[in-house]
Amino acid sequence: MPRFTHLHVASAYSSHFGTSQPEALVASAVSDGAEVAAITDRDGLYGAIRHVRACIAAGIDAVVGVDLALLPERSARASTPGRQADSPAPPSSTPARITVLAHGHNSGEGWAALCRLISAAHSPAGDGMPRRPNDVGIQRSRPSGFLIGESGPVATVLLGPDSDVAQAVAAADLSLAASMLAEWKRLLPGAIAVEVVCHLTEPGERASIRHAARMLELADSVGVPAVLSNAVRYLRPDDAVTGDVLDAADRLRPLGAFQPQPNAQAWLKSADAMRRLAFLIVDHSALPRSAAEQLLSSTERLADTCRLDPREDLAWRRPKLPSQTVLGIEGDPLVELRRRSESGLLERYADARSSEVESLKTRLDTEIDTIGRFGFASYFLTVAEVSSLMRSMNVRNQARGSGAGSLVNFALRISNVDPIRHDLLFERFLGNKRSTLPDIDIDVESARRHDIYRAIFERFGQNRVSLMSMQNTYRARGAARDAGLALGLDDAQIDLVATNLWRFNARDFRRVLDEKPELREIAALVKNDAQIDMLVDLTERLDRLPRHISMHPCGVILGNDELLNTTPVQPSGMGLPMSQYDKHDMDDAGLLKLDVLGVRMQSTLAYAVSEIHRVHGRRTAHAGGLPVDARYVSADGIIELDEIPLDDEATFEAIRTTRTLGMFQIESPGQRELIGKMQPTEFEDLIADISLFRPGPMKGNMVAPFLDTKHGFAQPQYLHPTFRPFLESTYGVVIYHEQILRIFAACMNVSLAEGDEMRRTIDDPEARVEERFRQQTAANVDSDGARIYDDQAIERIWAVLKGFGSFGFCKAHGAAFALPTFQSAWLKTHYPAEFVAALLTHDPGMYPKRLLLAEARRMGVPILPLDVSASREVYTVERIEPPRSHGVLADPDDVILGIRLSLSDVHGITAAELERILENQPYVGIGDFYQRAAPSRALLTRLGLVGALDSLAAPGEAVGDAAASRGDVMARVRELIARGKRPATRHIQPTLPIFVDDREQLTELAEPPSMIERVATELDVLQMEISEHVIESYRPLLDELGVLPASELLNCWNGTTVLVAGIRVATQTPPMRSGKRVVFISLDDGSGCSDSTFFEEAQDRAGPLLFGTKLMVIQGKTRRTGERGISIEASNAWDLKALWAQWQQTQQRQAREAS
């Protein structure tokens, strides 16, 4: 059967247009006998690498192109001067589109041209920012500059049914069409073809039989080759429905409110069907029948020209690293790496004995030899360069992941975890067999992430660096929203559905309708409302389709000089160029991606350190209760956080209280439970804690033996006495990948690298790991020829190795994570006020700020109210001097530190307003503030309501009754707002007299706000309450119900039935091995946090309350989880507001009846 190649195919990576994954399209082409498959996504190569990968796997050749909008010529600076007048104008306002196919087997020239043309189509708007979607495209005069190489064309432009030529044909203006086509031919000699498409639309319309026939005749008469395509946008006719929904999402209008696609014919038709179409078109044309065969054969000729050779054209999977010149090194990068590592090593281990230094050097040599064997030296130098760039910018950074296992990384200061001290292995990071670049991920301060990106671009050059992108795909909520929009549902209906969808795949929507209690209401709607029924179908259809591209949160691509010939780039939201490839494309495209991950905790740590320095200066060590000669505190009070002692007992004591709020990674309810049980005493315990706190180990009973042995209830059980040296730190329990490597190495007498290879392939039958393990371990004998491991031992060890696969954790990863955990705990212990101020400023955790405020109060740190004269854009620490007695200065140790609330949390404040307020601080009166800081009226009111103006109300006097004074403030605010105009800025004279004048008469009108009103206002304006916990408003009801404060839960016996109430602070649905869903809800009631677990039955009772309700009352049984841990197994839940309304009604009725 003769083949047919579809040259114009949009995949799902044409967002809001295509519906089918590249892999599915390729598979379908292959099953129809295709030798070549093409992908031509709209606006970019978003799916191209996937497509090539799928083609290679299927053993066919790939063709890659792009579908681009044709923009109108800009009169001033387009094409050659003088030709402008001849260019015919496009006949319609719908933007025309063209398709550009790269030619292959030309050493990547075609690919490079395609990349650069696409980048040009996205080149930034005037302000450096991304173009609006409608402005992405290219003028007709521009492709020739990219596509005509020195030795002829390197790509072909297809003029299909959406081209300007086809628009003219559809408008029956054949002479205009002919002159346009002639112009294209002139611009792109030998690089142009007419793409004949017949979608069997209404006769005369674009892509109808007639229209296709006219296009074919036109190509013939102008002398341009014609090819046949189906301008494919979906795999099967069925997908056209999905296409309709995507069209609606793209236009943000419901179906029926715009011109939809004409029919459902744009699918990947079989070669047979395409041949029949060719003959149908020719039969309706004036051309002889032979024209059909010609059309088909010229299609295949073009396909052949465009076949790519991945190796030659794309340098498939070949790493493209920054060159030595860019790194500023001469000669062999490996020599340079060795030199830098060795000198770094001496710095890191300055105190080491010479025998230790010898063994360190041996290890360093082994690592460098391995790196050299793979040719990765420039990779490490590049990462080191980035890391040192960050240090020079004074940005905290820390490598995460297995990279922390490398001594080279430690020596180069890429990582700050000592791999020797924690027994971390290089082999787990870089073994013998790796062919792709290893991953080194660096955590940095989130607040400085963009600065770092800009610095990297500057350091390595715009043409060698790009951000990585990511495809955002439809999840259940987004899919339901867009499907609802397409159906024209009203917002309330859409909200009702969308807010109740919680973490499941959209494609399972209908199946889970009857399973999930929170979907009960929706399930009922589905039965009665055909539109909601349809919504479920459409939501399922959208599942996982790419929606839009955005900047990846951390990926930076560092390439060689060829980067822009390898990937198209487009401006990211922050203005820097980003690649159109995502992380799954990196290895195949041979691109080095560095994960520079913004971590809020790193910003928090940095801010805490700077606040400590600002507030205490030279007294820093004293203020934190540290030894005055502490090495890690500089003379002027800067703490070197990466050097603090990891055995600080005060810190561990604080961790063991389980009051871990704000401590990195150990603040969640589950972690508090585990910490309570574990009672960590050393840094190794923290590494273990973080490694164990995952579904596998928790369910696999690895925790219990660990804890029992740690607490002395059991003797450590070593799998074999020879394992003791490396299992001792985990009390005999195998937790880490590193330990598995050592077990393999010990048993089988193999290297650690081979051990890692065994670990990686343990489940691969071809690797025969079990057979080799049993044989070699049995053959392992001591110097007397006696077996070291008997058969029983081999059984025992193998059982552990086999069962370990899914549970193990890379210790280097855990150690890298445990460092900020310890650092945050240390800061919280020694500098609570500064640390909480930093938490409030950078908000790194899972809990709302109200909980942090409560925690500060618990630790005796007062919260200072918002004050326009004193508050900054961040939370600051203020010294509250004790009153002087008898004119004597108070002892500085009696100074209390308080946290001043930040202006940035005031709802609706603009950056400009914030800046003006800060610039003009302090203020002498409300009028003065209104005049000089010029806040909007709404902002002035809000500031007054939360007390930020209180300090201006009674200058010179001690503020007496705060509530009464607030009433005055609001009166003054209303008076100022009521005036038409703001007083002119020239009146510097404070306007206090007016205030005094007005007060007399206004105070009477101004009712001081009640506590409930104040809390409500604060919540509204600041999204947290300062005066009183929100739950207090419901106190009478809570007391009547007998609700228990969270702080008293620990006094309960196991199994006590209790009621708790509070505002929801966290919801988690961790994965469970049983596959059943468990929902954890944490409530805060001001006294503390209660953690409730909802199993199936309770979920069923709680229904829609599970995910939707903020204020809740929960009933359940207490469950003790350790000395200091307790949680609640929930049996039921209620909406506190609803209960309150009922209760008030009852109260009123009773009152009426009584009277």
Place this chain on the structure above:
Amino acid sequence: MNIEEPVTVELSDDGSPLRFEWRGVHYGVISAPERWFARRPWWLLDGRASLGTGEALIDREMWRVDAVPLTAGMPRRDGTFDLALRSAPGEWHMSRAFDDVLDTQLFA
């Protein structure tokens, strides 16, 4: 003009319309019939749109034909018609007729 009335259609060997009877008048097709696909507003119709069932939701097969009345006594006037294939095999609809004179006659 939209009609949407049932018609009886006689097909040629290749499955295209040859003759049809509409409102008691027989018509003969006098040009090469042109097959095309119109679309339905499926979102307004009752029913579902689950994955895999969408094939029939959008496309509506049509044949555009030029035809003249064959029945004696009628004026021989060319008209253009869209004959729509219904979902049940062999059932057809007169979807649209394009003819000014016909318009005035029908709505006189």
